[in-house]
Amino acid sequence: MYRYDEFDQGFVKARVTEFRDQVERRLAGEITEDQFKPLRLMNGVYLQLHAYMLRVAIPYGTLNSTQLKMLAHIARTYDKGYGHFTTRQNVQFNWPALSDIPAILDELASVEMHALQTSGNCIRNVTADHFAGAAADEIADPRPYAEILRQWSSVHPEFSYLPRKFKIAVTGAERDRAAIQTHDIGLHLKRSAAGELGFAVYVGGGQGRTPMIAKKIRDFLPEQHLLAYATAILRVYNLYGRRDNKYKARIKILVHETGTEELTGWIEKEFEALKDGELTLPDADVQAIKAYFAPPNLPSRPDGDALLREAQADDRNFGAWLRRNVTTHRNPEYAAITIALKGTGEAPGDATAEQMDAIAQIAEEYGANEIRVSHEQNLILPHVARADLKAVYDRLVEFDLHAANAGLITDIISCPGLDYCALATARSISVAQDISHRFASLERQEAVGELKLKISGCINACGHHHVGHIGILGVEKKGSELYQVTLGGSADENTSIGEIVGRGFSAEEIGPAIETIVETYISWRESPEETFLQAYRRLGAAPFKEALYGADAKAA
Amino acid sequence: MKVLTANRLTNGEAVWLAGDHSWAVTLQAAEVALDEATEEKLARAGTAALLKNEVVDVALIDVELDSGALRPVRLRERIRAAGPTNRRDLGKQAELQIAVAA
Numbered sequence: 001m002y003r004y005d006e007f008d009q010g011f012v013k014a015r016v017t018e019f020r021d022q023v024e025r026r027l028a029g030e031i032t033e034d035q036f037k038p039l040r041l042m043n044g045v046y047l048q049l050h051a052y053m054l055r056v057a058i059p060y061g062t063l064n065s066t067q068l069k070m071l072a073h074i075a076r077t078y079d080k081g082y083g084h085f086t087t088r089q090n091v092q093f094n095w096p097a098l099s100d101i102p103a104i105l106d107e108l109a110s111v112e113m114h115a116l117q118t119s120g121n122c123i124r125n126v127t128a129d130h131f132a133g134a135a136a137d138e139i140a141d142p143r144p145y146a147e148i149l150r151q152w153s154s155v156h157p158e159f160s161y162l163p164r165k166f167k168i169a170v171t172g173a174e175r176d177r178a179a180i181q182t183h184d185i186g187l188h189l190k191r192s193a194a195g196e197l198g199f200a201v202y203v204g205g206g207q208g209r210t211p212m213i214a215k216k217i218r219d220f221l222p223e224q225h226l227l228a229y230a231t232a233i234l235r236v237y238n239l240y241g242r243r244d245n246k247y248k249a250r251i252k253i254l255v256h257e258t259g260t261e262e263l264t265g266w267i268e269k270e271f272e273a274l275k276d277g278e279l280t281l282p283d284a285d286v287q288a289i290k291a292y293f294a295p296p297n298l299p300s301r302p303d304g305d306a307l308l309r310e311a312q313a314d315d316r317n318f319g320a321w322l323r324r325n326v327t328t329h330r331n332p333e334y335a336a337i338t339i340a341l342k343g344t345g346e347a348p349g350d351a352t353a354e355q356m357d358a359i360a361q362i363a364e365e366y367g368a369n370e371i372r373v374s375h376e377q378n379l380i381l382p383h384v385a386r387a388d389l390k391a392v393y394d395r396l397v398e399f400d401l402h403a404a405n406a407g408l409i410t411d412i413i414s415c416p417g418l419d420y421c422a423l424a425t426a427r428s429i430s431v432a433q434d435i436s437h438r439f440a441s442l443e444r445q446e447a448v449g450e451l452k453l454k455i456s457g458c459i460n461a462c463g464h465h466h467v468g469h470i471g472i473l474g475v476e477k478k479g480s481e482l483y484q485v486t487l488g489g490s491a492d493e494n495t496s497i498g499e500i501v502g503r504g505f506s507a508e509e510i511g512p513a514i515e516t517i518v519e520t521y522i523s524w525r526e527s528p529e530e531t532f533l534q535a536y537r538r539l540g541a542a543p544f545k546e547a548l549y550g551a552d553a554k555a556a
Numbered sequence: 557m558k559v560l561t562a563n564r565l566t567n568g569e570a571v572w573l574a575g576d577h578s579w580a581v582t583l584q585a586a587e588v589a590l591d592e593a594t595e596e597k598l599a600r601a602g603t604a605a606l607l608k609n610e611v612v613d614v615a616l617i618d619v620e621l622d623s624g625a626l627r628p629v630r631l632r633e634r635i636r637a638a639g640p641t642n643r644r645d646l647g648k649q650a651e652l653q654i655a656v657a658a
Contacts, residue, residue: 027566029609047613049636050647051568080646095646097567347642418632419640427635429642479630 001064001370002147002292004112011154012109015116019043020102027099040098042122043105044115048422051095055118056108060128060146060170061089061373065360068371070111072356078104083356085341085349087413087464088167089127089373090118094420116154121162123153123234127169129177130374133293134336134382136328140197142172142189144290145226148281152227159234163241164249166234167206170199179375179491181205181214182467184251185233190220198222203233203263204255207461211497212252215260217267223286225271228279232270236263296368296383301333304386311390318393320442321404326389335386339379339396340403340411344440347429348414349377358399366392375464376413376452378406408445409453409518410436413464417457417474418481424457426474426481427507431455434511439518448518451532452490467491469533470517471498472510483510487517487544488536501541502549513548520547557619559586559626560598561633562611570636570648571611573601579611582648583626583637588619 004012019039026036040046044055056071063071071091075083078100079093086092096104108114117124126146133141149168153159159166171178172189180186186202199221205214221229237251240258255263312319327336339359341351351359363371363381366388372380384392396402405411412435415421417428432455439445454468458475465471471486482504489498505513518532524543525535536544560573561583571579572586580586589595595616602614618629628634639647 026609033565033606033609033612047563047568049632050570050639051563099566418635419642424632427631427641429640433642476631481631 001062002059002143002289008112009109012112012114012116015043015114016102016105016109019105023098023102038120041119042116043101044118045098045101046119046422048094048420049418050420052098052101053420054093054096054101054104054115055086056091056093056113056115057118057125058090058113058373059150060126060132060143061130061375062128062132062143063371063373065363065369065371067111067113068356068360068363070107070113072353072360074104074107075356076353082350082352084347084416085351085373085377085379087375087377087415087462088118088125089130089375090125091373092416094416119165121164121166122160123149123156123162123166123168126150126153127167127178127183127375129171129173130372130376130378130380131177131327131336131382132172132372133295134327134329134334135173135177136330137173137175138330139174139191140172140189141290141293142170142178142187143293144286145187145189145199145223146170147289147292148226148286149230152230159238162234162238163243164246166237166251168230174493176491176493176495177374179464179467179495181493181495182207182211182464182491183214184237185230186214187226192220192222196222199226201229201233203267204252204260205495206250206252207464207466208250209247209459209461210250210253210256211461211466212256213495213497214252215255217260217264224281224283225275225279226281228274228277229267229271231279232267232274235270236266240266295330296370298331298334298368298383298385301385301387304333304389307387308389315390317402317404318390320446321393321402322389323446324404324408325406329383333386335384335389336380336382337384337389337392338374338406339381339401340405341378341401342405342411342436343400343403344410344436345433346436347416348412348432351379355399355401358395359401362392362395376411378411404442405445407450407452409439409448409451410445411452412436413452413454413468415456415458415463417455417463421457423460424474425459425476426457426483428455428457428463428472428474430507431472431474431483431510435514438511438515447528448522449528449531451518453514454489464491465489466497467495468498469531469536470514472514475504477504481507483507483513485510485513485517485548487541488533490533499541502545516547517544520544557621558589558595558598558616559583559619560589560602560614561586561617561636562602562605562614565609565612573598573605577601579605582652583619583628586619586626588626589616 188200201218202214367381414432418424456463467489486498574580
């Protein structure tokens with residue numbers, strides 16, 4: 001993992017000191033709320049319905065066990081005993097007092113963490129494949145490049161006042177687990193025919209009220225030009241991105257209004273001026289950062305398969321967990337495991353301080369000290385010996401962290417919604433809980449198969465509903481919650497935006513409607529191997545409309 | 557029928573303006589405006605509290621009577637007044653439960 005150098009440590013500490021002074025002056029009445037609000041947002045502090053909310057950055061979703069224990073400590077000491085892992089691979093605390101936040105930031109700095117650039121019109125936390133460095137299908141680890149982008153973008157003077165926020169995601173495998181085509185810049189790390197490392201570059205993806213799939217503007221950018229090309233994109237965006245209307249200020253609108261070809265021309269022209277200049281990545285620096293992400297020392301554990309055969313025979317639940325939550329590792333004696341923060345009826349992404357401590361301890365004992373946060377709001381142990389999987393599973397059972405539902409219908413992405421968020425227009429956690437109860441039977445979930453269900457409590461789409469195989473958007477209509485359903489979205493290498501199926505459903509109707517959609521899929525699929533998404537792409541919306549709205553389907 | 561609500565500056569807690577000009581931690585203690593003149597009085601008190609840095613995000617919200625108790629018209633304000641609906645052990649609703657149990 002990346003370790004802070006003296007500059008990083010000094011910079012983060014200085015920012016905490018500066019913010020402590022700003023908070024003190026605010027509480028003393030020396031600065032107004034209008035003056036203070038942009039300052040607190042730059043430090044990750046929002047005001048929500050019930051309290052302040054602190055969003056802590058987890059760069060590319062990578063944590064060590066000491067850091068996760070610190071998050072548990074903060075949850076226990078300054079909050080109400082839990083935290084919420086987000087679709088941006090960050091963590092949010094829902095109840096901190098403003099007067100405590102400088103102390104929290106001090107504690108975070110002691111383990112090389114901070115809340116910088118988790119808000120505001122700047123380059124946000126760079127996200128990456130949560131199986132980075134472990135996945136068997138990976139070309140190269142995307143995290144060194146995410147770290148290079150983090151260093152470059154941190155308080156970048158030219159890009160600290162962009163037209164709107166800016167999100168970058170990096171993946172290192174053909175299978176896109178980082179949803180790169182829904183980001184302002186998506187980078188797909190790949191090798192050229194000559195074996196050189198570089199990136200396919202996508203620009204202009206995003207969700208919110210105007211969902212757009214990113215356009216590929218470069219099939220191959222050699223790795224040494226990463227920062228020159230990123231600077232060219234940001235410079236063009238900073239110059240031409242709209243500032244007259246915040247709803248039209250993201251780069252996706254610039255791409256859409258300008259046209260991909262013309263915009264690419266502007267970017268390439270800027271890149272030509274920057275290319276081979278001071279932004280060229282020196283190979284020695286790239287190698288130095290890569291060294292931080294060198295694979296951990298994984299001792300040979302050849303006894304895994306025999307132990308697993310025996311354990312599966314004894315414990316059916318363990319067998320189900322192995323099928324769903326264990327992912328092939330580049331080292332055949334190891335595995336990456338998904339700890340689903342999606343137990344029946346739980347708020348997706350929430351973890352108690354005790355659960356965080358337990359996962360940190362398991363990572364220390366069995367997981368090379370590493371934990372990842374996935375954008376699907378789960379925690380990952382990327383390096384566990386197959387021979388230790390049963391021991392790890394048994395420990396997870398103790399802390400109710402053993403839901404065997406990764407990739408199934410109850411592995412729901414959900415934003416906090418109206419239960420917490422000041423921007424939300426409807427609840428999303430309550431819908432997630434209802435669906436989680438309806439499909440609680442693991443047999444039923446497995447019979448349905450892979451199905452990604454995503455819920456947002458407002459049009460800002462933090463719950464990624466546009467790219468859910470089934471998406472649910474909560475809005476307020478005539479004073480009541482109304483839920484609009486989209487079908488056929490996807491956030492992988494074949495990204496698609498879901499299509500609205502028809503009129504919305506009330507809070508009471510939405511759960512039964514989802515059951516109808518799932519039963520319709522089962523009755524129409526060609527075989528159990530045909531997934532929901534494949535079936536929808538073959539069938540279109542008609543059978544689902546018919547099932548949901550009957551004779552009124554055409555009107556719906 | 558309206559009441560004045562805000563969040564306390566120091567900890568962000570949802571509060572409502574009471575008849576004695578203090579910021580109450582429960583909706584039921586709020587002073588209710590039944591006419592425009594009282595609404596204006598509440599709004600002026602809110603602006604003054606904002607300037608004194610007691611609270612932030614001051615707003616007049618619609619309420620109605622439900623079995624003799626004040627109830628915000630919008631769900632958003634009902635959740636602010638009670639706490640997250642998925643965590644009955646947190647927020648104002650938890651404090652009320654503790655008070656009832658005692």
